Amino acid sequence: MAVTLDDVRHIATLARLGVSEERARALVAELNTILAHMDVLSRVETTGVEPAGAAGLAAAPLRDDAGPAIPLERSREAFAPAMRDGFFLVPRLATHDDAAEES
Amino acid sequence: MTAADAVRAAFRRADDAGADASALNIFLYEDRDGALARAAALDGEPRRGPLHGVPVALKDNIATTSLPTSCGSRILEGYVSPFEATAARRLREAGAIVIAKTNMDEFAMGSSTEHSAYGVTRNPLAPDRVPGGSSGGSAAAVAAGIVPIALGSETGGSVRQPAAFCGVVGVKPTYGRVSRYGLVAFASSLDQIGVFGRTVDDAATGLQAIAGPDPLDSTSAREPVPDYVAGSADGLRGVVIGKPAEYFPGDLDARVRDRCDAALDALARLGAEVRDVSLPHSRLAIEVYYIIAPAEASSNLARFDGVRYGLRLEGDGLRGMYEATRSAGFGAEVTRRILLGTYVLSAGYYDAYYRKAQQVRALIARDFGSVFGAGVDLLFTPTTPTPAFSIGSKSDPYEMYLSDVFTCTANLAGVPALSLPIGRVDGLPVGGQLIAPHFREREMFAAARALERALGDEAHR
Numbered sequence: 001m002a003v004t005l006d007d008v009r010h011i012a013t014l015a016r017l018g019v020s021e022e023r024a025r026a027l028v029a030e031l032n033t034i035l036a037h038m039d040v041l042s043r044v045e046t047t048g049v050e051p052a053g054a055a056g057l058a059a060a061p062l063r064d065d066a067g068p069a070i071p072l073e074r075s076r077e078a079f080a081p082a083m084r085d086g087f088f089l090v091p092r093l094a095t096h097d098d099a100a101e102e103s
Numbered sequence: 104m105t106a107a108d109a110v111r112a113a114f115r116r117a118d119d120a121g122a123d124a125s126a127l128n129i130f131l132y133e134d135r136d137g138a139l140a141r142a143a144a145l146d147g148e149p150r151r152g153p154l155h156g157v158p159v160a161l162k163d164n165i166a167t168t169s170l171p172t173s174c175g176s177r178i179l180e181g182y183v184s185p186f187e188a189t190a191a192r193r194l195r196e197a198g199a200i201v202i203a204k205t206n207m208d209e210f211a212m213g214s215s216t217e218h219s220a221y222g223v224t225r226n227p228l229a230p231d232r233v234p235g236g237s238s239g240g241s242a243a244a245v246a247a248g249i250v251p252i253a254l255g256s257e258t259g260g261s262v263r264q265p266a267a268f269c270g271v272v273g274v275k276p277t278y279g280r281v282s283r284y285g286l287v288a289f290a291s292s293l294d295q296i297g298v299f300g301r302t303v304d305d306a307a308t309g310l311q312a313i314a315g316p317d318p319l320d321s322t323s324a325r326e327p328v329p330d331y332v333a334g335s336a337d338g339l340r341g342v343v344i345g346k347p348a349e350y351f352p353g354d355l356d357a358r359v360r361d362r363c364d365a366a367l368d369a370l371a372r373l374g375a376e377v378r379d380v381s382l383p384h385s386r387l388a389i390e391v392y393y394i395i396a397p398a399e400a401s402s403n404l405a406r407f408d409g410v411r412y413g414l415r416l417e418g419d420g421l422r423g424m425y426e427a428t429r430s431a432g433f434g435a436e437v438t439r440r441i442l443l444g445t446y447v448l449s450a451g452y453y454d455a456y457y458r459k460a461q462q463v464r465a466l467i468a469r470d471f472g473s474v475f476g477a478g479v480d481l482l483f484t485p486t487t488p489t490p491a492f493s494i495g496s497k498s499d500p501y502e503m504y505l506s507d508v509f510t511c512t513a514n515l516a517g518v519p520a521l522s523l524p525i526g527r528v529d530g531l532p533v534g535g536q537l538i539a540p541h542f543r544e545r546e547m548f549a550a551a552r553a554l555e556r557a558l559g560d561e562a563h564r
Contacts, residue, residue: 011446016405016422016425017430018426018429031446034443038460041394042459044384050462051461051465052461052515090410091410093421
């Protein structure tokens, strides 16, 4: 299951990372070297083994997945510098026509 | 000694040791004025407990409102959290004084504190060597004698490994023992705040203050917190200590093996029964860890998008802004792990890598359950395969990952573990690791305390 240059470009897109062509080529080698070590896992007999995860461990209690929602300690307004109509305001993209407007 | 005296002494020691970026590069942010003001206030109050007026340092991924929380990353440079981590709040309420935030591998991804955007931290005992990582700054702050207690965080050994490299005590509690509220997430099923101390008692005192359930972290455990400091240090009669074969491989550094044998002899002289045991799936831990941790990281670090936190670089449209911001903000190791994690979670590879790793993780945890269920109280292993390595000596990422080979199993299984100094090799500290069943920190501290006293000065020479 060797990683290809197209794979690196694809996962970089999924991960929202801009990766130069030169760096992408280096990453092909780096990821393949790392993943080659992982191939040992394919030889482990795991038929019928339930995957772990914190929820499967005795030390990781989870509350019931049920409502109502936990009330916030502070108002939503306390978390952001600006809000309008119940929404958080974030900086506009510079490429928007109206970017010069405030917020 | 007043709290003000203690704080002044800590900063004097920091200056003498060279905690700033020009020398050891231990601190990212200091709070001299705030710490002295808080000390003056505490000096006018009744004593709150053993941490009253004690200067402490926090790893820079633990949220504080008085100092920035950068996680050693450019993407969070200068970011000040609007809320305080529960562990930081509990230390403060116990009377401790946070004097500084410490350097770390970016987003806790690393084993040497060489992957910080703010430069390498040097080992105070051997400045040409790494302090370990990712909590290298906190380990170095204790090793340099600046603070007696510091907080770090663990995902695969990031407290115990630097504790071993710096000759101090480091404890990773049971998963869920300490609230993760305000700890910047790396791999949420593995992350846990840990404590460094000069001594076992210092580390136990620190953990005592921060342990316990927290309504702000639904994975924090409701299990009662026993007294970690009061445990007996007299002897270990009746205690069974397992020596797992997989942690003493044939190619283990002979000098590390000798130190471990001496520690096991000391445990036996204290009355413990040392029993050979096997944790066969531990051999696969590094492979499992380096699939699960990057997978979780790739999801957790998606939040750093140029909109909600810190750095923002404009690009072509929304996607261009995301990509420009994240590419400029994350360093090489973080980028590599995000891509690795994205790959193992992507369609077509999920079952082969991520699901398989979670299955083998279950087998690793099952091994611990079997050994502890068969009458073994604690396990003893080396903390690391070698003492601290030279700065710049590990350029292959996978070779660096192997630094965690003896520590990441405890994170995968969720059990508590502790590293304490057991001797030196060519002047470099060697750490011995005790691993306990879930929520048996008290018994782990008691055995560590007994071993610490039995070894005495031998642990530091």
